[in-house]
Amino acid sequence: EAGVTQSPTHLIKTRGQQATLRCSPISGHTSVYWYQQALGLGLQFLLWYDEGEERNRGNFPPRFSGRQFPNYSSELNVNALELEDSALYLCASSLKTGGPAGNGELFFGEGSRLTVL
Amino acid sequence: AQSVTQLGSHVSVSEGALVLLRCNYSSSVPPYLFWYVQYPNQGLQLLLKYTSAATLVKGINGFEAEFKKSETSFHLTKPSAHMSDAAEYFCAVSETGNQFYFGTGTSLTVIP
Numbered sequence: 094e095a096g097v098t099q100s101p102t103h104l105i106k107t108r109g110q111q112a113t114l115r116c117s118p119i120s121g122h123t124s125v126y127w128y129q130q131a132l133g134l135g136l137q138f139l140l141w142y143d144e145g146e147e148r149n150r151g152n153f154p155p156r157f158s159g160r161q162f163p164n165y166s167s168e169l170n171v172n173a174l175e176l177e178d179s180a181l182y183l184c185a186s187s188l189k190t191g192g193p194a195g196n197g198e199l200f201f202g203e204g205s206r207l208t209v210l
Numbered sequence: 211a212q213s214v215t216q217l218g219s220h221v222s223v224s225e226g227a228l229v230l231l232r233c234n235y236s237s238s239v240p241p242y243l244f245w246y247v248q249y250p251n252q253g254l255q256l257l258l259k260y261t262s263a264a265t266l267v268k269g270i271n272g273f274e275a276e277f278k279k280s281e282t283s284f285h286l287t288k289p290s291a292h293m294s295d296a297a298e299y300f301c302a303v304s305e306t307g308n309q310f311y312f313g314t315g316t317s318l319t320v321i322p
Contacts, residue, residue, distance in 0.1 A: 135314035
């Protein structure tokens with residue numbers, strides 16, 4: 094069974110440009126999460142999508158946005174890139190099983206490394 | 211509010227020595243707790259998880275963690291470190307099973 098796949102693996106942009114990152118969840122998973130992993134800052138929660146809807150977002154400016162498609166794949170868009178947006182962007186998927194009956198396990202992709210020059 | 215604190219951003223141990231990585235959490239309800247490992251240039255991989263069953267949880271690669279409610283802790287241990295254990299380790303908490311909060315990570319170095 095294929096795991097979570099992310100593309101591109103690496104992306105180099107310049108300040109002010111836009112970046113689009115893509116994620117395909119594990120088959121059968123309806124929830125997709127996006128995290129930013131900047132050097133020394135751990136994982137910062139960006140966005141959570143489930144069943145095509147944005148369920149929650151972290152403390153990031155509106156230029157970070159995304160969407161989830163009917164096949165549950167997802168896209169993260171970062172507009173007006175700034176130097177501090179350089180980071181590894183991780184996508185994770187899970188079954189929508191939350192609550193006491195759920196196992197809540199996240200399955201991560203290998204990430205997309207965005208470099209802003 | 212949920213949060214995780216990992217004490218020690220860097221931990222070094224000798225090969226064969228005990229590994230102890232500390233994690234304290236904050237949660238208003240009984241939480242789900244997780245440890246993930248990240249090898250260089252890779253995504254995160256689940257090591258183990260606590261979901262309100264046994265308080266001592268065994269994971270992959272010889273790791274285990276003990277949930278201590280009174281101390282709000284979920285420390286990760288391994289009796290004998292191996293060179294292949296060198297990686298970044300993340301503790302995470304979830305109250306609902308579908309929103310997850312991660313600590314800032316602990317980088318483990320294993321000295322031969």
